[in-house]
Amino acid sequence: MFECAVEAIADTPRLDNERRPEWEPWRAGEARPARRHDLTVLALAGDDVVGYATLDVFDDPVSFPALTGVKRARRARGIGRALKLRRIALAKAAGLGDS
Numbered sequence: 001m002f003e004c005a006v007e008a009i010a011d012t013p014r015l016d017n018e019r020r021p022e023w024e025p026w027r028a029g030e031a032r033p034a035r036r037h038d039l040t041v042l043a044l045a046g047d048d049v050v051g052y053a054t055l056d057v058f059d060d061p062v063s064f065p066a067l068t069g070v071k072r073a074r075r076a077r078g079i080g081r082a083l084k085l086r087r088i089a090l091a092k093a094a095g096l097g098d099s
């Protein structure tokens with residue numbers, strides 16, 4: 001998952017320069033209380049995480065879509081769309097709305 005995050009974060013349009021996450025801060029961020037791992041969706045190729053979509057809930061029942069990322073070599077094949085749709089379906093089933 002971290003390998004996927006490194007590529008996805010580097011390629012996410014943003015203004016700051018922190019484009020390559022370090023392992024420990026990234027891991028700590030993933031462990032934050034708002035992160036809903038039960039509503040995180042992974043795209044797997046064998047054991048390799050080739051994409052994922054995460055969700056934070058700061059103010060239940062409102063959810064905030066966090067990173068969606070797909071490894072560069074796997075992009076433009078519909079994985080990102082599938083991750084998003086699945087994440088939305090899971091959030092709705094959990095009674096959450098979008099922020």
Ligand SMILES: CC(C)(COP(=O)(O)OP(=O)(O)OC[C@H]1O[C@@H](n2cnc3c(N)ncnc32)[C@H](O)[C@@H]1OP(=O)(O)O)[C@@H](O)C(=O)NCCC(=O)NCCS
Pocket residue numbers: 007008009011012013066067068069070071074075076077078079080081082
């Ligand atoms: C954005 C990202 C997740 C898309 O993943 P993907 O698997 O390539 O997406 P899909 O193949 O499912 O494409 C879905 C649609 O989004 C479009 N799309 C994909 N990346 C796009 C981009 N960077 N800009 C504009 N449109 C994009 C595709 O053209 C496609 O549209 P279509 O169905 O009308 O052709 C991937 O490019 C990525 O990881 N980017 C870096 C991280 C990022 O910016 N995440 C979003 C913010 S959290």
